[in-house]
Amino acid sequence: MSNSNFFSTAIQNIKTAAKVRKYQVYFGAALLLLLIVVGAILFLNAPKPAAAVPDLTATLKEAQGKVAIKQPGQTDFSDATVGTILKLHAQLETGTASTARLDLPSGTIIRVAPSSLFSLDVNHESSDGLTTTLNLNLGQLFIILKGGSLDITLPSGVASVRGSYMSALIYPSSSEIFIECLEGQCAATNLAGNVPLTNSQKATLFFQGNELNQLPKVTGMSRADFMSWLAIAPESTDVVNQIYDNK
Numbered sequence: 001m002s003n004s005n006f007f008s009t010a011i012q013n014i015k016t017a018a019k020v021r022k023y024q025v026y027f028g029a030a031l032l033l034l035l036i037v038v039g040a041i042l043f044l045n046a047p048k049p050a051a052a053v054p055d056l057t058a059t060l061k062e063a064q065g066k067v068a069i070k071q072p073g074q075t076d077f078s079d080a081t082v083g084t085i086l087k088l089h090a091q092l093e094t095g096t097a098s099t100a101r102l103d104l105p106s107g108t109i110i111r112v113a114p115s116s117l118f119s120l121d122v123n124h125e126s127s128d129g130l131t132t133t134l135n136l137n138l139g140q141l142f143i144i145l146k147g148g149s150l151d152i153t154l155p156s157g158v159a160s161v162r163g164s165y166m167s168a169l170i171y172p173s174s175s176e177i178f179i180e181c182l183e184g185q186c187a188a189t190n191l192a193g194n195v196p197l198t199n200s201q202k203a204t205l206f207f208q209g210n211e212l213n214q215l216p217k218v219t220g221m222s223r224a225d226f227m228s229w230l231a232i233a234p235e236s237t238d239v240v241n242q243i244y245d246n247k
Contacts, residue, residue: 056123056130058086058102058110065098065114086120093117094139099232106130107146111233113169115139121153140169142233145184156207157190157216165236167229175208180221182229183239188216200243 060067060080068077069084070091077093086092086102092112094100100112106129112118116139123132129148134141136152143150145164152159152168154177159168165182179188181197188195188203192215195203202225203216226243229236 055088056105056125057088058104058120058123060084060086060092060100061103062099062101064100066095067098067100067112068093068095088120088123091117091119104130104132104146106148108132108148108150109144109146109233109235110134111142111144111235113140113142113228113232116141118152136168136170138170138172140167140228140232142167142229142236144233144235154205154207156212157188157205160187160189161185165229165233165239167225167233170207175206177205177207178225179203179205179216180225180229182221182226182236182243188218190216192216 060069060082063080063082067080069080069086070077071087072089077091080092080100092100092102094112094114094116097114099114102110102112104110104123108130117137118139118141119135119137121133121135123130125131126148131148132150134150134152136154141152143152143161143166145161145166150161150166152166154168154170156177159166159179161181162185164184166184166186167178167180167182169178169180171178179186179197180202181199183199186197186201188197188205190205191213195216195218197203197218200221201218202221203218205216206212206214226240230240
């Protein structure tokens, strides 16, 4: 074979190899681009993990007399002043002839009667608004709900309000619990079942004795009940006056 033929063949082989390599590069780049596009589409359409919902707090807006708070991790109660933040699982207590007002982020108001003790157990945003659960150990709470829902856990049941004025009272000397629905939609629940409440209705349930597991008994609120609302929760004044005007 002549040198010219040899070199011609060699050059042709090099050109062919280069052409094949060029196609391989093009194919590899196209494949890589396709994988990137598919990966991006899968990432954008993949279900996103639910964001952690932060627990909210309550703020002490008014304090008359002796009001004390025990925050999570603390062993003793300490005096609370206006502006104090009640953290999740914290406890608040009022002394004799002492009252307090707490505001939730939704605008809901919690009025605390004298000689009361409760804790903030749940308070976070949900699809239906702010979901709050209080645990009442002693005394009375008045709720002025501004959206969302609120439950009060009691020694033998639960008081619920979805709108808009409700009170729960533990009466130790008679083992009775009173749930008052001044206005709106409320409910009283114990082991025997659930009883809905509405305007000016009151449910009675027990936490000791033979009547412990009986369905809550529903009656009308008394004049003394209305006076308690006016004395502790001045936000109820217009509602109470309207009720009496319609009687």
